[in-house]
Amino acid sequence: MSLSRTQTTFAPPVMEARRWLDGVTHPSDRPLLNVSQAAPIDPPPAPLREAMAQIVLDDPDAHLYGPVLGLPELRGEVAQKWTSGYGGAVKPTQVAITSGCNQAFAAAIATICGEGDEVVVPVPYYFNHRMWLDMSGVRTVPLMTGDGMIPDPDKAAALITDRTRAIALVSPNNPCGVEYPSETLHAFMDLTRAHGIALIVDETYRDFDSRAGAPHDLFADPHWDDTLIQLYSFSKSYRLTGHRIGAVVASKDRLAEIEKFLDTVAICPNQLGQRAALWGMRNLGDWLAGERLEILDRRAAIHDNFSTLAGQGWKLLGCGAYFAYVTHPFGMSSADLAPRLVQDAGILLLPGTMFMPDDMPGGESQLRIAFANIDREGVETLFDRLAALSY
Known part of the structure; x- marks a missing residue:
């Protein structure tokens, strides 16, 4: 059996x-x-909780199904902040809101991989990524990290086969905490593009990066969306863990495929959580x-x-x-x-x-x-x- x-x-x-x-x-x-x-x-901080209470009382749409790819205002806010923060161009149509960042990863893999395909993942890895790949019939190809727990693009290149569909990175990293240098991420972008595979970069912890300014320049590439899939979480930034709100930033065509996955799993992201994330982005910068x-x-x-x-x-x-x-x-x-x-x-x-x-x-x-x-x-x-x- x-x-x-x-x-x-x-x-x-x-x-x-x-x-x-x-x-x-x-x-x-x-x-x-x-x-x-x-x-x-x-x-969440008291002002955000107060705003959420008002949303529950005053916004009837917060209790209904919403767009599968997320609240348009929140997609637009992410696009605007990413465009200014990373020094590149991100459009609202390149942003989807998900039920947490784990779902963003699951949705991305569903659009990339078929049975028996492979994804290269630096080791030590985030275990939920490995679990989803296992349950998707996808082989995890481990890439041992080197000095400073940083993955080496040249060593990753040696692991790519005709079944490889993506390389998945997490920066700042879980479990190691290290921040991947911009040069490293850029080298992985060049590598994945040359092989016609996807580069998934999970930036769940981007708001706690120690570096000033953008942690990388990947979005400055005018054709970033032919290769890059970025994942994000509002859970850590605004203490919205129980409301399960994440995001995936990718090409419009890929989001059309992701929409199929999201519609069959959750129909739409949590409506209160989305509105809370939007309020946080607009009011909780300090x-x-x-x-x-x-x-x-x-x-x-x-x-x-x-x-x-x-x-x-x-x-x-x-x-x-x-x-x-x-x-x-x-x-x-x-x-x-x-x-x-x-x-x-x-x-x-x-x-x-x-x-x-x-x-x-x-x-x-x-x-x-x-x-x-x-x-x-x-x-x-x-x-x-x-x-x-x-x-």
């Missing part, structure tokens, strides 16, 4: 990790530090700038305090956006270490094995720390607890 689509992949890692908490109690003087998931737990500075301070706290662990053999492989990616010094796999940390240190994080194929080395020594919900003081507490461990 053949496997079902869902049986071809693994269990959701974040949900698996949460099960490690079952039956474990945490003393009041050592509460749980949950650094397993890169999603803010705070609600607030978002402050959120970025806070995340950058937490990133700085990782670097400032990592000496606490470095002297014991820990290494910091990457840091940025919501993530620090580290190696541990213990003589056990991270798959065994991570569950023990819940009981022994009151820490919930994810092992590197969740971001790697089973047959590739490296993940057993790696851990991902997601610092979306711990501040500078929380980083210090986390490192003190890790430094106290001895296995």
